Amino acid sequence: MSKKANWDVKQLRAIGHKLKPVVTIAGKGLTETVNQEIDRALSQHELIKIKLAVGSREAKAAVTQELLDASGAKLVQSVGNIVLIMRRTDKPDPRLSNLVRRV
Numbered sequence: 001m002s003k004k005a006n007w008d009v010k011q012l013r014a015i016g017h018k019l020k021p022v023v024t025i026a027g028k029g030l031t032e033t034v035n036q037e038i039d040r041a042l043s044q045h046e047l048i049k050i051k052l053a054v055g056s057r058e059a060k061a062a063v064t065q066e067l068l069d070a071s072g073a074k075l076v077q078s079v080g081n082i083v084l085i086m087r088r089t090d091k092p093d094p095r096l097s098n099l100v101r102r103v
Helices: 008-017 030-047 059-070
Strands: 022-023 047-052 074-079 082-086
Touching: 008 047, 008 074, 008 082, 030 047, 030 059, 047 059, 047 074, 059 074, 059 082
Parallel strands: 022 047
Antiparallel strands: 047 082, 074 082
C-alpha cells in the first residue's frame, strides 16, 4: 500500500460520492473564515465536498475559481450546487484523510 497512490478522476469521484459537504458557501461568498475552514478541511481530509448556494451558474463558476485559486486545490468534479476538490498533503493523517483510508 502506497501512501502516495496515484488517483484518477473516476476513483476520486467514487470516493467523493460518499462524502457529505463540509462547507457551505452562501450569499456572502468566500470570506476569510470560510477560506480558513476550507484550508483546515483540505489539510486534514485532502478530498472534500463543498456546497455552493450562490445563485446563477456564472456565480457558481466564479466562486469555484476563486475557491481554487485561494486554496491551491484542484477541481475533481462540479455537479449542480456541489464541487469536489482535492489538495494532497505531505503527511496525511491516516485516520482523517479520505484518500489514505481508501487505499
